[in-house]
Amino acid sequence: MMVQEPGWEFGLDTGVSTPTLAMSATGSLVTTGSQDLGFNVSSETRCSRQDRVPVSVLGHWGSNRGQRDEHPLLALQHLYQHHLVWSIQGWTRPAPLSFQRNQQCEAQQMRGTSIPAAAAAPQHDDGDDDDAIPATFSRDVPRWFLCLLAHFLSATNTTTTTSSTTTGTSSSTRMDVLWTIPPLLLLLLWSSSTFVFYFKKCFYVAWMMCLAVLAIPLCLLKSGGRDVENMRVIRSLVRHVKHLLGLRFEVSGWEHLQTKGPYVIISNHQSSLDVLGLMEVLPDRCTMIAKKELIYAGTVGITCWLGGIVFINRKKTSDAKSVMAEAAKTMLDDQIRLWVFPEGTRNQRGDLLPFKKGAFHLAVAAQAPIIPIVFSSYSNFYLRKEKQFNSGTIRLKILPKIDTKGMTTEDVASLLDKSFNLMRSAFLEVSDSVPQSNGTRCH
Numbered sequence: 407m408m409v410q411e412p413g414w415e416f417g418l419d420t421g422v423s424t425p426t427l428a429m430s431a432t433g434s435l436v437t438t439g440s441q442d443l444g445f446n447v448s449s450e451t452r453c454s455r456q457d458r459v460p461v462s463v464l465g466h467w468g469s470n471r472g473q474r475d476e477h478p479l480l481a482l483q484h485l486y487q488h489h490l491v492w493s494i495q496g497w498t499r500p501a502p503l504s505f506q507r508n509q510q511c512e513a514q515q516m517r518g519t520s521i522p523a524a525a526a527a528p529q530h531d532d533g534d535d536d537d538a539i540p541a542t543f544s545r546d547v548p549r550w551f552l553c554l555l556a557h558f559l560s561a562t563n564t565t566t567t568t569s570s571t572t573t574g575t576s577s578s579t580r581m582d583v584l585w586t587i588p589p590l591l592l593l594l595l596w597s598s599s600t601f602v603f604y605f606k607k608c609f610y611v612a613w614m615m616c617l618a619v620l621a622i623p624l625c626l627l628k629s630g631g632r633d634v635e636n637m638r639v640i641r642s643l644v645r646h647v648k649h650l651l652g653l654r655f656e657v658s659g660w661e662h663l664q665t666k667g668p669y670v671i672i673s674n675h676q677s678s679l680d681v682l683g684l685m686e687v688l689p690d691r692c693t694m695i696a697k698k699e700l701i702y703a704g705t706v707g708i709t710c711w712l713g714g715i716v717f718i719n720r721k722k723t724s725d726a727k728s729v730m731a732e733a734a735k736t737m738l739d740d741q742i743r744l745w746v747f748p749e750g751t752r753n754q755r756g757d758l759l760p761f762k763k764g765a766f767h768l769a770v771a772a773q774a775p776i777i778p779i780v781f782s783s784y785s786n787f788y789l790r791k792e793k794q795f796n797s798g799t800i801r802l803k804i805l806p807k808i809d810t811k812g813m814t815t816e817d818v819a820s821l822l823d824k825s826f827n828l829m830r831s832a833f834l835e836v837s838d839s840v841p842q843s844n845g846t847r848c849h
């Protein structure tokens with residue numbers, strides 16, 4: 407048995423019988439044209455000639471066979487040349503590369519269509535109809551995309567091999583590589599939900615950081631420093647971000663926000679995406695209570711500070727309590743509303759976490775009403791563990807205010823229970839009725 411050297415992992419799910427693939431006795435993956443692709447198959451391999459539908463292979467791109475010094479991306483090019491690339495499902499470095507081939511029915515439909523000469527590969531016919539090589543690429547991966555992909559891979563390879571010898575050739579091929587990046591990116595966005603997940607998350611953070619760069623001077627111009635009025639600037643800058651991420655908000659209960667004077671808004675907290683919903687309904691003169699770590703979030707942190715966000719140290723209850731007691735005073739003095747996430751942390755477990763007591767102490771201390779706002783579950787479009795970030799609809803339900811007039815610290819526990827129960831049933835209700843993701847993707 408061959409010793410596997412460190413290299414690149416890849417996954418291949420061919421989905422149909424794969425006449426061009428066969429397992430050799432040594433466990434390496436070869437084409438029927440006896441061209442060794444240099445893939446060493448690991449012990450988890452479930453591929454065999456008998457395994458027909460679906461065939462999945464967990465392979466290893468090592469350096470102990472065949473294409474010894476080749477760029478790992480060349481693996482993809484080989485697969486392309488041998489008609490094995492159908493759609494790229496996931497592509498991460500150095501995590502598994504996954505290639506997925508079309509369903510058998512599609513393959514059958516496509517038999518008989520001609521293959522581009524450049525991509526032609528040795529075909530094997532053992533007389534078994536199932537073994538016929540589907541003669542074109544999958545309908546869901548346009549050929550021009552695959553051509554670009556192959557072009558990119560060739561260019562990458564050329565760059566690798568020529569850079570040490572001819573600088574001129576290397577720089578021109580590098581340009582080729584650069585030009586093929588955008589379509590490649592599009593291909594990945596279109597075919598890999600994992601890639602979409604990371605792309606959207608990175609885009610969100612990067613875009614918010616850029617917006618914050620813009621927000622800082624605008625806030626300074628508006629108020630000359632830290633001021634709750636800066637939240638208007640932040641709100642108007644953030645409002646479009648939902649469109650970029652494919653999110654839609656449906657808000658109900660607007661009338662409950664028509665309350666005059668200071669109040670405390672409490673809402674459930676699923677993700678940093680909550681900021682988008684928060685900005686949808688944020689009333690004037692309203693700022694938030696946030697963990698102190700947020701102040702170190704670069705330009706976003708500075709913007710939060712300028713927006714008058716009250717930072718608390720969750721690890722030091724006594725400090726947090728005194729900051730919140732101070733905030734209750736400011737609420738009254740400056741007629742400010744405060745938004746608190748009483749779960750105290752992000753939670754996407756399909757239910758609410760038990761509430762912390764601070765928000766209720768705050769409301770009682772300021773004798774200000776509490777307005778609960780419930781965000782429907784994100785689980786129909788955003789799943790952190792499963793790496794899914796589709797487009798979707800979020801329902802925001804603004805509940806009637808809960809008065810705290812005449813309440814004392816003794817009432818905090820019952821106030822908390824009442825608020826929790828109201829929000830929990832509203833959460834279950836809006837999450838049940840939320841439309842399914844409108845961004846589901848077919849692979």
Ligand SMILES: CCCCC/C=C\C/C=C\CCCCCCCC(=O)SCCNC(=O)CCNC(=O)[C@H](O)C(C)(C)COP(=O)(O)OP(=O)(O)OC[C@H]1O[C@@H](n2cnc3c(N)ncnc32)[C@H](O)[C@@H]1OP(=O)(O)O
Pocket residue numbers: 614615617618619621639640643644675681694695696697700706709710713715718719720723726727730731746747748749750751752761762763764765767768
């Ligand atoms: C265009 C530019 C764009 C860029 C910028 C984009 C956006 C920026 C703008 C806006 C975005 C802002 C978004 C901010 C989101 C931030 C979300 C968060 O950070 S969530 C995390 C922080 N929040 C919280 O923690 C919630 C508040 N926490 C609490 O209220 C807690 O109670 C606590 C005060 C931290 C204490 O917590 P602890 O774990 O100790 O538990 P308890 O709640 O059980 O309390 C213990 C004990 O203390 C008593 N207590 C609590 N609070 C008070 C109080 N205020 N006064 C008196 N006593 C208090 C409580 O009763 C308990 O005692 P006992 O058990 O005896 O009753």
Ligand SMILES: CCCCCCCC/C=C\CCCCCCCC(=O)OC[C@@H](O)COP(=O)(O)O
Pocket residue numbers: 610611612614615675677678679681697700702703704706750751752753
């Ligand atoms: C130096 C750069 C550092 C980069 C940091 C990136 C900052 C994020 C950038 C853009 C996102 C904009 C929204 C910011 C508001 C997010 C608030 C948030 O969600 O904080 C989490 C907090 O409620 C609970 O934290 P935990 O769940 O306990 O953990």
